[in-house]
Amino acid sequence: MTYQTQVAIIGAGPAGLSAALEVAKQGGKVMVFDENDRAGGQLFKQIHKFFGSGHHGAGVRGIRLGQQLLEQCIQSGVEICLSTVVFGIFPGNELGIVKDGRSHTVKADKILIAAGAGEKPLAFPGWDLPGVMGAGAAQTMVNINRVRPGNRILTIGSGNVGLVVSYQLLQAGASVAGIVEGLPKINGYAVHANKLMRQGVPVYLSHTVIEARGDGQVEEAVIAEVGPGFVPIEGTEQTLSVDTICLAVGLTPSVELPRMAELAMVHLPKMGGYIPLHDSHMRSSNPDIYVAGDVAGIEEASTAMEEGKLAGVSMAEALGLVSAQRARELAGEIEERIGELRIGSHGDARRMAKEEIVRGYEAWLAKQK
Amino acid sequence: MACKTEIKEKKRGPLAVIECTEDIPCNPCTTCCAQKAITFEGSINSLPKLDEDKCTGCGICVARCPGMAIFVVDREYSETECLVSFPHEFLPMPQAGEEIVASDRQGKPVCAGTVHRVVRPESFDGTAVVTIKIPKEYADQVRGIRTERGV
Amino acid sequence: MRVEKHPVLGDLPEAKLVTITVDGRRIQAREGEVIAAALSAAGIRAFRKTPIHHKPRGLFCAIGRCTDCAMTVDGVPNVRTCVTRVREGMEIETQDGLGKWGEGK
Numbered sequence: 001m002t003y004q005t006q007v008a009i010i011g012a013g014p015a016g017l018s019a020a021l022e023v024a025k026q027g028g029k030v031m032v033f034d035e036n037d038r039a040g041g042q043l044f045k046q047i048h049k050f051f052g053s054g055h056h057g058a059g060v061r062g063i064r065l066g067q068q069l070l071e072q073c074i075q076s077g078v079e080i081c082l083s084t085v086v087f088g089i090f091p092g093n094e095l096g097i098v099k100d101g102r103s104h105t106v107k108a109d110k111i112l113i114a115a116g117a118g119e120k121p122l123a124f125p126g127w128d129l130p131g132v133m134g135a136g137a138a139q140t141m142v143n144i145n146r147v148r149p150g151n152r153i154l155t156i157g158s159g160n161v162g163l164v165v166s167y168q169l170l171q172a173g174a175s176v177a178g179i180v181e182g183l184p185k186i187n188g189y190a191v192h193a194n195k196l197m198r199q200g201v202p203v204y205l206s207h208t209v210i211e212a213r214g215d216g217q218v219e220e221a222v223i224a225e226v227g228p229g230f231v232p233i234e235g236t237e238q239t240l241s242v243d244t245i246c247l248a249v250g251l252t253p254s255v256e257l258p259r260m261a262e263l264a265m266v267h268l269p270k271m272g273g274y275i276p277l278h279d280s281h282m283r284s285s286n287p288d289i290y291v292a293g294d295v296a297g298i299e300e301a302s303t304a305m306e307e308g309k310l311a312g313v314s315m316a317e318a319l320g321l322v323s324a325q326r327a328r329e330l331a332g333e334i335e336e337r338i339g340e341l342r343i344g345s346h347g348d349a350r351r352m353a354k355e356e357i358v359r360g361y362e363a364w365l366a367k368q369k
Numbered sequence: 370m371a372c373k374t375e376i377k378e379k380k381r382g383p384l385a386v387i388e389c390t391e392d393i394p395c396n397p398c399t400t401c402c403a404q405k406a407i408t409f410e411g412s413i414n415s416l417p418k419l420d421e422d423k424c425t426g427c428g429i430c431v432a433r434c435p436g437m438a439i440f441v442v443d444r445e446y447s448e449t450e451c452l453v454s455f456p457h458e459f460l461p462m463p464q465a466g467e468e469i470v471a472s473d474r475q476g477k478p479v480c481a482g483t484v485h486r487v488v489r490p491e492s493f494d495g496t497a498v499v500t501i502k503i504p505k506e507y508a509d510q511v512r513g514i515r516t517e518r519g520v
Numbered sequence: 521m522r523v524e525k526h527p528v529l530g531d532l533p534e535a536k537l538v539t540i541t542v543d544g545r546r547i548q549a550r551e552g553e554v555i556a557a558a559l560s561a562a563g564i565r566a567f568r569k570t571p572i573h574h575k576p577r578g579l580f581c582a583i584g585r586c587t588d589c590a591m592t593v594d595g596v597p598n599v600r601t602c603v604t605r606v607r608e609g610m611e612i613e614t615q616d617g618l619g620k621w622g623e624g625k
Contacts, residue, residue, distance in 0.1 A: 036583075036603065037605075047528045048435070049435035049494075050435060051393055051394060052394055052396075052413075053400070058395060058396060058397045058435060059397035061494060061528065064494070118585050118586075128570070130565040130567070130576050130578025132580075134580060134581050137580060137582035141556075141557065141579070141582055142523055145556070145560075146522060146529070146557070147521050147557045147561045148521045148522075148560075149521075151521070171460075171526065171527055171528065172523045172526065189391060189393055189436065190390050190391050191391070191436030191438045194438065195437050197474060198473075198474060198512055198513045198515075199513075199515055200472070200476025200515055201476070216566060217566065340394050343392075343394060343414045344392035345393075346391070346393060347414070458527045460525050460526070462527070495528035495529075
């Protein structure tokens with residue numbers, strides 16, 4: 001059958017739900033689609049307290065923010081279609097969806113792609129052994145499925161994902177043999193690293209993983225120090241007895257649907273890969289398609305929620321649900337909050353990358369005229 | 370009239386020690402403090418500053434800091450002992466009176482100590498503020514206890 | 521390997537147990553959990569064998585994207601066990617290569 005809605009949102013994670021709530025607040029009809037059988041995206045595995053300030057939910061655990069957001073969406077009449085795969089996006093603002101093995105069509109005035117991201121792999125001898133997994137996978141296992149993926153963990157990558165997941169594996173009763181980082185410094189927040197170090201977890205800076213070994217599953221990992229160009233230095237190898245290797249080497253935006261929609265893209269390695277160009281209010285090169293969250297460049301859940309709200313306001317305005325003046329006010333408040341999250345030694349690079357995306361959009365737009 | 374005590378008495382009792390080292394956007398330490406003892410100059414990216422005169426060492430900020438980077442140290446708890454409070458989110462939860470090995474910022478064992486107090490109200494949402502009693506010379510070194518776990 | 525107690529999430533709630541069969545071996549699972557969780561809790565880490573070299577593969581993304589955890593479930597190959605929930609009496613087989621319809625049934 002064919003469904004009709006004002007706004008169709010792909011992805012019921014922090015960006016998608018936040019956008020849905022904004023549109024619903026302005027009286028718009030919203031349908032949110034998610035392939036998972038539970039809403040919340042990756043928020044429900046974020047059991048740590050978030051940074052930011054009060055209006056970002058600082059000091060509150062991600063899991064609680066997820067519960068609040070979901071409740072607000074339900075109260076506001078947002079329709080969330082779970083276990084529903086959006087397999088295609090077609091001209092005329094049509095989505096192809098599959099639910100319970102049957103395909104349907106959704107016609108929408110505006111579409112938001114908030115499909116999130118996937119973890120990047122890292123190839124090395126033995127990386128295909130059972131026990132080598134994404135750090136996010138390990139996090140899902142302990143915090144959602146309540147099963148330890150292993151008992152003795154080595155984490156590759158000291159970005160916030162690697163640090164936070166390692167800490168949460170400790171909380172779940174595993175031991176962490178170390179964090180391996182290619183750079184000569186910790187990549188994520190020092191406070192996250194300090195929490196691990198206080199538990200005696202060693203951080204191997206300027207190191208890389210050489211090999212995973214084991215009979216049918218990971219039994220040990222070989223790491224080595226790296227010199228210039230990340231080349232391993234011979235003779236510095238050491239073998240660690242671990243049963244699990246968590247790869248925290250970055251995320252890449254899930255841009256299958258933006259590609260299918262032929263959105264103009266830019267390749268920005270520091271934001272995870274190919275990103276759909278978008279204006280400062282999250283509208284892509286197709287005026288009926290918006291993007292928000294990790295699909296619009298890898299950041300944190302707090303920024304994903306703000307970007308979702310921005311896209312929501314932007315879509316509500318385009319649909320005539322809210323006046324241009326009110327939309328400007330609302331967007332201004334959101335942009336101020338986003339601005340607060342994109343400053344400082346970690347945030348500056350993300351802000352500059354986001355500006356590059358918007359500049360790319362403007363250049364693309366100028367060429368169309 | 371001779372004035373004997375012109376020198377301002379050094380503040381005694383528990384005081385927050387903020388070990389926040391990076392300009393990350395975060396401010397719960399300032400908003401949770403009832404005494405308004407923690408402030409920023411400029412944006413929420415600046416490093417927090419503690420007004421030692423206002424701080425009562427209550428430890429709310431220890432539980433609230435998302436980076437778990439605030440401690441409370443009472444250097445002069447007794448002639449020979451100090452108290453160090455730190456956030457703790459591991460099981461089993463330490464119990465008051467329990468003998469522990471106190472560890473430093475790298476998790477290295479420093480000295481023996483005793484759990485003085487464990488505060489873990491529902492509002493802390495799982496984070497406990499654990500206070501341990503240790504020899505006073507380790508006040509600047511000890512920042513927690515390790516939870517040995519796994520295999 | 522189950523996380524029975526957790527400082528933030530609390531105690532693992534009680535759940536009804538169901539019995540599933542993995543390569544003929546009966547294991548207990550918590551009703552409503554994903555197959556990959558039940559297998560991991562039972563210490564099973566190899567879920568399938570690669571098509572060419574027949575090397576074991578296990579859980580990799582745990583959110584239904586990478587398909588490394590694909591197994592044959594009730595005779596249907598290529599089921600993503602990290603996002604498929606257990607049911608009483610489910611029959612699960614390690615999948616070799618792309619699998620065959622009807623195996624394990």
